[in-house]
Amino acid sequence: MRRIKQQLSDNECIQILQDESRGILSVLGENEYPYGIPLNYLYHDNKIIFHSALEGHMYDSIKKHEKVSFCVINNGEKVENQWWYIFKSVILFGKIKEITDENERKNKLRILGNKYFPSEDYTEDEITKAFERTLVLEMSIEHMTGKIVTEK
Numbered sequence: 001m002r003r004i005k006q007q008l009s010d011n012e013c014i015q016i017l018q019d020e021s022r023g024i025l026s027v028l029g030e031n032e033y034p035y036g037i038p039l040n041y042l043y044h045d046n047k048i049i050f051h052s053a054l055e056g057h058m059y060d061s062i063k064k065h066e067k068v069s070f071c072v073i074n075n076g077e078k079v080e081n082q083w084w085y086i087f088k089s090v091i092l093f094g095k096i097k098e099i100t101d102e103n104e105r106k107n108k109l110r111i112l113g114n115k116y117f118p119s120e121d122y123t124e125d126e127i128t129k130a131f132e133r134t135l136v137l138e139m140s141i142e143h144m145t146g147k148i149v150t151e152k
Helices: 010-019 057-064 102-116 120-133
Strands: 022-028 034-040 042-044 047-053 067-073 085-098 134-150
Touching (some): 010 042, 010 085, 022 057, 034 047, 042 102, 047 102, 102 134, 120 134
Antiparallel strands (some): 022 034, 042 047, 047 134, 085 134
């Protein structure tokens, strides 16, 4: 971090990860081009949980390269009577892996689904309908930085 005064504490970073709903997962894609994917996620047990389809560019990329980064940015706060916002962001670096154990996959999907769906029954229904077609990924966090930025 170049501007130490803008650096967030680990606790502030974790709070953002818990509060926000979406981020960008960056992988090393085809022909080694970076590839960023907007995803829903769950921060749980100091790891990030994602779900996706069992095929596609992202899946192909993580099978080849386990190192990834993940960025989350909050909505920010507009400065009163000004045009700019003050916002906070968190960037994580780590390794991603596919969760293959059926019980662990279902458990992680339950926790993830309950973050987004209106009820536990709705989550269970979605798991029942889509489980066989759902990829569950877990990112281990090796490095985390966060910062506060004023746009002006």
